[in-house]
Amino acid sequence: MNNSKHYATPATKQWLLVILALLPWLSGCAQTGQLPKPPISLPFEIQKAGSRVEMDIRIVSAIEYRFSLLYLYNQNDPLDIQRVRKLAGYANLDKPGVPVLLRLNIRLVDSTGKKLILEQDVSDIRVVAAGAGSYTKKIIYLNLAPGHYRVSIESLKDVPELIGTPVEFLIAFNPKP
Secondary structure, eight states: OOOOOOOOOHHHHHHHHHHHHHHHHHHHHHHHTOOOOSSEEEEOOTTSTTOEEEEEEEEOSOEEEEEEEEEEOOTTOHHHHHHHHHHHOBTTTTBOOSOOOEEEEEEEEETTEEEEEEEEEEOOOEEEEEETTEEEEEEEEEEEOSEEEEEEEEEOSOOGGGTTOOEEEEEEEOOOO
16 A cells, blocks of 8 residues: 655646636536627737737627727726726717727638638727726627637737726627617
C-alpha cells in the first residue's frame, strides 16, 4: 500500500476552478448542440488597441440585427451618469463623445468554410438610446439570414479616456411589433 500524499498545485487548482465555472455553460451547449443566439452582450476592453471579442452565434430569424456598444454607468450615482454621458456623447446635440476606431467582421460559417458578410472599420458611432444603466451606441444595423455566424470586433486604437468605464459589445434585435 502506498501512503504517499498527492497535492494539487496552485495552477492545477486554478484550472479546476475555471473548468467548474464553465461546466454549466459547456454542458448546456453540448446538450442542445446549438450556439447562443441574440441578444448577446459581452465585455469589451475597447480602451486597449488590439482588444478583441469574437463569438460564434446562431441566427434563427431573417430580421435586422443591431450591433452596438453599451457604455455602462452606475444608475445610483448622478456623477457617474454624467461622466459616462460625456464619454458616450449626446445624440440630440450631435456630439459623438470620445472617438473610437473599431473593426467589425461578420462571417457566415457553412459547409464550404467562412463566407465574408461584412468587414468594416467604424469610427463614427452615435448614441441611439439611454437608460437601464447604459448608453447604447450604434455600430451598424444589418439584416442577416438564419445560420451560424462568427462575429468579431476589435479596438484599433487606445482610448485612455474610457479606462474605468465598463463597455460591452451587444448583438440584439427589435422584438416583433
